Amino acid sequence: MNAIDIALPLCAQTVAALNPGDIVRIGGPVYTARDAAHRRMAESLVRGEPLPFAIAGQTIYYAGPAPARPGQIIGPCGPTTSARMDAYTPQLIKAGLRGMIGKGERSDAVREAMREYGAVYFGVVGGAAALIARCVKRCEIVAYEDLGTEAIRRLELEGLIAIVLGK
């Protein structure tokens, strides 16, 4: 398949070279975060506290995996609907977030923040969860363990096929 190879974390030149509709093959680290983790991160920013990981240049994957069976690295882990995170995303982009992976449309405010700060939004196929799990080579919880599936995990990806939905 004709896919552009992307090595995370993203740099400004990589982002600049991408266009909506491009098919990419992503490798490298991402951090999972969804509804509850975003709420906590936003609360931290309001209080002026540091985020649970150094967000500058990093990519967030909107996902909450199912539990791993014994011997598995991770359970099925497809994307969740990105729009639910829209309320929090512009402040994270401002704080340095450069990439997002999820499914579905984003708000005008998110699109504007992406343009202003040079961030990119990748789409993966919602519901392709068992297939996507095969692209995860390492998984560790880095924060909010009490949130269960909603905890922030650092995943090491290899060969995740995605499409550029916006930047």
Added chain:
Amino acid sequence: MRIIRANEILELTRRLILDAEFNIGVDVRAALEAALKRETAQPARLALEQILENQRIASEERTPLCQDTGMIVAFVELGQDARVESDAEGGFEEAIQAGARAAFYGGYLRASVVDDPLFERANTRDNSPAVIHARIVGGDRLRMLVMPKGFGSENMSAIRMLPPSAGREGAADFIVDTVRRAGSKPCPPTIVGVGIGGTFEQCALIAKKATARRVGSVHPDPRYAALEDECLARVNALGIGPAGYGGFTTSLAVHIDHAPTHIAGMPVAVNIVCHASRHAEGYI
């Protein structure tokens, strides 16, 4: 009087949930394969190929099709000539709940349920409770339809209490508009279940049940069959496409069910199900 043990209900619930979580119906698969033949653009084809490949992996590895293993919905019909006898877990409802928990632990499903919807939103940690809709019917069997439901698509569902004057066009417009507004959030290609008539809650229930109808089946009433075809054509003309990547296949089917309603009303409910259309049926 036929005795049905609570443990049999527990086991049936567990088995049906896992079957639904791991295996997609042949009807949905056939519809997706047909869609792949129709689509020409690379992103749409890529999405469909990944969806089909995901289904193959899930059933081969007995792993859930989607990480959102959903909230468990069980439609149960209990024959009036059967009597449920309690076991260790308790009676009828407890057995279904215990079966759902057994599926959660045994199938490595995701804990996706919070207890209080508005305030603490604390995760119940075992995906409980399941939503149970039970009816008493004739005979001495127990029939169960389980439908684990993810909220990417559930959130995109809608109900409207339309006036009778809205008529066929009003219903069709509401159906198409609901799918349009959903965009790519409910993981297209979707299956659109529609309830028309009844009361507020009955309308939503028949919409939900309609999603489980076999894809490719034709409505027995030709007027509704024509309305289904028209809505499906309009929905697929929206161009949302597989995974929202653009294309001809936004939905695989529109299934309408209807019920008698009040002289003053014409409720329409639209329940959207993603391509991971999970349901399984069995009986004791």
